[in-house]
Amino acid sequence: MRMASVSWFIVFILITLPLGVFAQQWHSQIVLESKTGYATNSYLNDYLSEWEPSLSAPYWMVAPRIHVSRYFGQNAFSVDIGGYFQPYLKSDYSSWSGGFGRADFNRRLNRIFYTGIQGGFNRYYYSYSRTQAWVEPYVRWNISDDMEARLHWNNSYRSYGELQTDTSSNHYQRLALHYQWWPSFKWKIETGFYGNLDQVGGGEKALSGYFGTTYWIRNDLNVQVRGGFERYGFKTTSKRSVGPRCDVLMGCSVNNRVFISNQDDIYRLELDGQYLLNPRWTFNVSTALMRWENNRRRAPKDATDVAFSFGVTYSIVPDWGGREEIQVPTIEKTKKQTTLFKIKYRGDAKLYLTGDFNNWNRPGIPLIKGPNELYRTTLKLNDGVYEYKIMKVEGGDSEWLKLDDATAMVKDGFGGMNGRLVIE
Amino acid sequence: MDAWSLNEKGAFMKYFNIQDTRIALLIVFLIGSISFSVHQVQASERASSVSLDELEKVVQRATKAGLSAQQIEDLVQRGRNKGLSNQQLVQLILPAAELSEQDLPGHIVIQKAFEGLAKGVPPNRIEPVILDLKTRIQKARDVVDPWMKKKDKEKRFLTKNGELRTLRNLMIEATAHALSGTLSTERVADFLNHMDNNVNEEFLNSRSVAAAVRILPDLITTKEHPDISNKMLVNAINAGFTASEFHQLPNAMEMAQNNSRLPAKAVANGFTRQIKNGIAANQILQNLQKGNVEGGDLPPKMKQQPKGPDKPPAADKKKNGGKK
Numbered sequence: 001m002r003m004a005s006v007s008w009f010i011v012f013i014l015i016t017l018p019l020g021v022f023a024q025q026w027h028s029q030i031v032l033e034s035k036t037g038y039a040t041n042s043y044l045n046d047y048l049s050e051w052e053p054s055l056s057a058p059y060w061m062v063a064p065r066i067h068v069s070r071y072f073g074q075n076a077f078s079v080d081i082g083g084y085f086q087p088y089l090k091s092d093y094s095s096w097s098g099g100f101g102r103a104d105f106n107r108r109l110n111r112i113f114y115t116g117i118q119g120g121f122n123r124y125y126y127s128y129s130r131t132q133a134w135v136e137p138y139v140r141w142n143i144s145d146d147m148e149a150r151l152h153w154n155n156s157y158r159s160y161g162e163l164q165t166d167t168s169s170n171h172y173q174r175l176a177l178h179y180q181w182w183p184s185f186k187w188k189i190e191t192g193f194y195g196n197l198d199q200v201g202g203g204e205k206a207l208s209g210y211f212g213t214t215y216w217i218r219n220d221l222n223v224q225v226r227g228g229f230e231r232y233g234f235k236t237t238s239k240r241s242v243g244p245r246c247d248v249l250m251g252c253s254v255n256n257r258v259f260i261s262n263q264d265d266i267y268r269l270e271l272d273g274q275y276l277l278n279p280r281w282t283f284n285v286s287t288a289l290m291r292w293e294n295n296r297r298r299a300p301k302d303a304t305d306v307a308f309s310f311g312v313t314y315s316i317v318p319d320w321g322g323r324e325e326i327q328v329p330t331i332e333k334t335k336k337q338t339t340l341f342k343i344k345y346r347g348d349a350k351l352y353l354t355g356d357f358n359n360w361n362r363p364g365i366p367l368i369k370g371p372n373e374l375y376r377t378t379l380k381l382n383d384g385v386y387e388y389k390i391m392k393v394e395g396g397d398s399e400w401l402k403l404d405d406a407t408a409m410v411k412d413g414f415g416g417m418n419g420r421l422v423i424e
Numbered sequence: 425m426d427a428w429s430l431n432e433k434g435a436f437m438k439y440f441n442i443q444d445t446r447i448a449l450l451i452v453f454l455i456g457s458i459s460f461s462v463h464q465v466q467a468s469e470r471a472s473s474v475s476l477d478e479l480e481k482v483v484q485r486a487t488k489a490g491l492s493a494q495q496i497e498d499l500v501q502r503g504r505n506k507g508l509s510n511q512q513l514v515q516l517i518l519p520a521a522e523l524s525e526q527d528l529p530g531h532i533v534i535q536k537a538f539e540g541l542a543k544g545v546p547p548n549r550i551e552p553v554i555l556d557l558k559t560r561i562q563k564a565r566d567v568v569d570p571w572m573k574k575k576d577k578e579k580r581f582l583t584k585n586g587e588l589r590t591l592r593n594l595m596i597e598a599t600a601h602a603l604s605g606t607l608s609t610e611r612v613a614d615f616l617n618h619m620d621n622n623v624n625e626e627f628l629n630s631r632s633v634a635a636a637v638r639i640l641p642d643l644i645t646t647k648e649h650p651d652i653s654n655k656m657l658v659n660a661i662n663a664g665f666t667a668s669e670f671h672q673l674p675n676a677m678e679m680a681q682n683n684s685r686l687p688a689k690a691v692a693n694g695f696t697r698q699i700k701n702g703i704a705a706n707q708i709l710q711n712l713q714k715g716n717v718e719g720g721d722l723p724p725k726m727k728q729q730p731k732g733p734d735k736p737p738a739a740d741k742k743k744n745g746g747k748k
Binding site: 027029069074076078106108114116140142144146147148180182188216220276317354356359360361362383385387405406407408409410411412413414416418420422424 | 498538542543549550556557631635638666671672675683686687688697716
């Protein structure tokens with residue numbers, strides 16, 4: 001298992017490094033989450049969510065990951081890739097290790113509706129391996145400025161390997177409806193319902209729901225209370241020797257399969273607190289209580305599990321160095337009434353600046369190319385707000401340069417956009 | 425009809441081959457085109473019935489009202505180069521002159537005319553834009569002038585920021601821009617009243633206040649929750665946002681909404697929390713642009729999947745109990 005842990009960390013490095021280079025054009029964030037605690041069932045672990053009531057022990061965990069995102073026009077894309085390592089503080093227990101990834105693409109259809117698709121995978125090792133993968137298209141509806149509803153159609157696949165019994169795998173489809181409401185600046189209320197589309201077994205359909213609220217005691221401190229209910233209906237098969245049974249088509253067999261349908265109910269109550277020490281350090285405290293009830297004859301008795309943990313998360317936004325073709329123009333006041341206008345541009349065209357400050361005289365003030373593909377000019381301007389455009393002249397052709405999305409811009413009244421320059 | 429005339433006519437038609445339908449149609453088309461062109465020229469002449477003297481009078485009126493003579497001359501020259509008639513030039517200059525005569529910033533209209541010409545916009549599309557701008561400037565005066573008389577503006581702004589007149593012009597210009605969307609004059613007046621009652625005087629800065637008004641229609645919360653926009657902007661003024669930072673705010677909030685996939689009010693909540701958490705304005709803007717609504721470098725939540733019935737207790741699997 002240690003080899004598996006090392007392998008996953010190597011995979012993490014190999015994947016994140018190219019992502020980092022990729023991230024030169026994207027927003028990226030490196031996050032290191034660690035915590036320690038005690039749990040009587042790893043089902044209460046957000047990363048693992050694996051039913052293991054026998055693993056009742058203190059533990060610590062570390063999960064490094066990289067988050068990369070990009071927003072372009074009406075589209076947004078994000079990727080998370082990470083590793084996970086969780087040893088138990090008990091000498092005769094193995095460690096959990098593994099890796100995970102998630103990608104999300106969404107498109108804004110209009111101010112109210114978004115549509116997107118999310119997918120992910122994870123693979124964790126203990127004394128056996130578990131692999132999960134899922135893909136879920138979704139629609140998001142901004143009902144109003146303080147209400148949101150989302151409908152997800154989830155397709156999940158899960159398999160187990162290296163169990164003492166045969167390797168098993170399952171496929172599930174479900175619909176999920178989430179709803180969030182911000183009644184005020186201090187409160188957030190959320191609720192959700194899930195329902196499986198497949199017959200999960202024995203004719204029972206699984207469903208679950210949750211209700212939670214978050215309250216900001218201070219701007220850097222919040223608590224969250226969340227209650228949930230889960231019902232699983234699933235079937236098991238059993239081989240019983242009940243004597244030969246004959247069938248016209250299939251013939252006779254000695255062993256018959258007997259289908260047993262079960263129903264498990266799980267009740268949860270969670271209380272989380274989060275404190276933002278500064279932009280990089282976040283502290284978390286979490287407690288959870290879970291009650292499991294089942295109707296199986298030979299199953300273990302109903303059980304209550306608890307978990308407690310506290311941890312710290314460190315995150316940084318690395319500066320990979322800009323490689324974008326066009327960056328947001330910047331200004332720098334060098335002395336009174338003198339402003340240095342700069343824009344990073346990669347290309348062979350000549351650039352000219354025109355706007356209110358030169359009565360929109362074309363082609364405009366030439367931007368002189370300097371080191372690091374930085375084009376610049378000095379403007380003598382009084383304090384105020386100015387509108388501008390940059391003209392790109394290449395060969396005999398000229399056209400307005402499309403500015404980066406993050407540039408402060410304003411509608412020009414003629415159907416286009418102008419850059420907005422504020423001198424103060 | 426006698427034989428001679430028939431013969432002569434036949435020869436004539438044969439000589440010119442007029443019986444060819446295609447040529448006949450071509451002639452009809454040419455005659456039609458010429459007639460249309462003549463009509464257009466006459467119409468154009470009627471439209472440019474404004475004489476050079478009359479144009480000169482409008483130019484003089486504009487300069488007398490305080491507009492830059494050099495700018496007006498430049499506009500006339502550029503207009504002529506683009507083929508604008510005297511009438512069309514008058515339609516560009518006269519609204520600016522009228523505004524300046526009313527002690528309103530007419531130079532904005534001149535700049536818009538320059539911009540239209542530089543972008544190759546046809547004159548008949550520049551004129552309505554200019555007239556709309558003129559109307560908005562006049563409406564802005566009706567909001568700003570009454571506001572200037574309230575709450576002792578001279579005492580609150582003058583000592584730090586120079587002339588009261590500068591404040592008025594800044595506010596009129598900002599309000600005129602704010603009214604370019606769906607925002608009403610009542611809505612701007614409501615914001616100004618809210619600001620008067622809630623702003624911390626220590627941080628009052630005329631350029632920041634003008635910038636706040638200017639971006640009001642561009643905020644993602646303004647349409648449905650104007651009260652939230654009011655609170656956000658006053659918080660930002662109190663936090664010492666500069667005019668430049670205000671101008672980056674609408675775009676940053678929109679990017680935050682797109683990147684975080686949160687509703688507008690949640691983004692506004694996050695923005696306010698970051699301000700109250702003491703995070704610097706430029707850092708807040710960067711956070712928002714990256715979709716980091718909650719503040720700082722707070723990492724996005726990472727849960728493998730939402731809890732749900734895809735993970736049954738799996739009690740039927742024989743795991744080894746966790747022991748090595």
